Amino acid sequence: MTITTHATLGAVIGASTGNIWIAFLIGFASHFLIDIIPHGDRELYEGHKTKTAVKRAYRFVTIDALVAVIVLALMFGLSPHQGMNAVIAAGVIGSVLPDLIVGIHEAWNPKKLDLFSKIHFFFHNMISDRIGDVRLRNALIGQAVFIIALQKFF
Numbered sequence: 001m002t003i004t005t006h007a008t009l010g011a012v013i014g015a016s017t018g019n020i021w022i023a024f025l026i027g028f029a030s031h032f033l034i035d036i037i038p039h040g041d042r043e044l045y046e047g048h049k050t051k052t053a054v055k056r057a058y059r060f061v062t063i064d065a066l067v068a069v070i071v072l073a074l075m076f077g078l079s080p081h082q083g084m085n086a087v088i089a090a091g092v093i094g095s096v097l098p099d100l101i102v103g104i105h106e107a108w109n110p111k112k113l114d115l116f117s118k119i120h121f122f123f124h125n126m127i128s129d130r131i132g133d134v135r136l137r138n139a140l141i142g143q144a145v146f147i148i149a150l151q152k153f154f
């Protein structure tokens, strides 16, 4: 999923738990669970991995990160949950942390993160390995709808 989708779900989880550690842990677990749903980024990742479309992957991640910052800034700015910024932030941090760890693994390849990366991609590719991936365009539309729908629970 996009960083924006993970972070938005993490914010909703944070607001609904009310406890920093529970928010962080459920946010962290949510990352793996929603990554199971095929979401169109396998081709993007392959292009990065095989160095055939590295710039495309960087452009995608850069735009996704900036959209995530804007969406989260708006959610925090317009939040009806006064005094819950820390717990909402914990949900956001937990929900995006797995991709940060995978990004560190991709960039610097520390052996200590091999197992974590394997676990991440076990969930990430669980369904798409069997039935194939969806089109990225359709996945992004679906995620935009999900992000908007999540606002009802924030």
Ligand SMILES: [Zn+2]
Binding pocket: 001, 031, 035, 098, 099, 120, 124
């Ligand atoms: Zn991920």
